[in-house]
Amino acid sequence: MTAAISILKMEKTCDNVSQILKALAHPGRLLVLGHLLNGPKAVGELTDLCAISQSQMSHFLMRMKIEGLVTVEREGKFRIYSIADKRLGRLLQTIQREYCR
Amino acid sequence: MTAAISILKMEKTCDNVSQILKALAHPGRLLVLGHLLNGPKAVGELTDLCAISQSQMSHFLMRMKIEGLVTVEREGKFRIYSIADKRLGRLLQTIQREYCR
């Protein structure tokens, strides 16, 4: 029974999964991820796009980096953030498809 | 450009979406929803399946009902909870597919 397997897996993974979802579950961070879904961006770009303070954006990004949702790479004096992996991309797309219409 | 549309929608919906995700983002509630994905269940059943206290389960269910994730109906002295809609079902399945393996 496939449902039973899912539950067994879920019992083992729900702590990690809920950590990930907590990192997603914020209007500001969700919007940042939405923009990153369109491609990697520097902090300043994201700050402009989301119209929030530099400090708050930095906190958002730090949090999401710690949780493994985003990755950074340096490019001169900029830092370019990206969606960390395909799984998150697919999850975000599902969220958009189901709830952003 | 479909991505731009998504961002516009996301700007409008991210508060609501993040509310929903917050309600999901808890190991206990996630597990409850996992069980409900297998079909409607009474509070006592869920309490046994998840091995948590009656009080905590009731808190979980109340929270999720307020956020519209679950629905209740009375059946004698039991209260039967269900996943509120297909959208949530699909979201949960995506979460399981991507993160519960």
Add this chain to the structure above:
DNA sequence: CGCTTAAATTCCTAAATAATAATGTATGAT
């Protein structure tokens, strides 16, 4: 009616999260 079971509600305390402001650090340009 009084009792039991099922579940909700209230109350309380601890812990996590969020927001803002201020300060610090690395890089590139002059």
Add this chain to the structure above:
DNA sequence: ATCATACATTATTATTTAGGAATTTAAGCG
């Protein structure tokens, strides 16, 4: 070496959330 830019870090306070215990409500049964 100095300065501006880009971003991170720290500190602080306010708000939310979590969890447990106790109480309450509602239904069914003797």
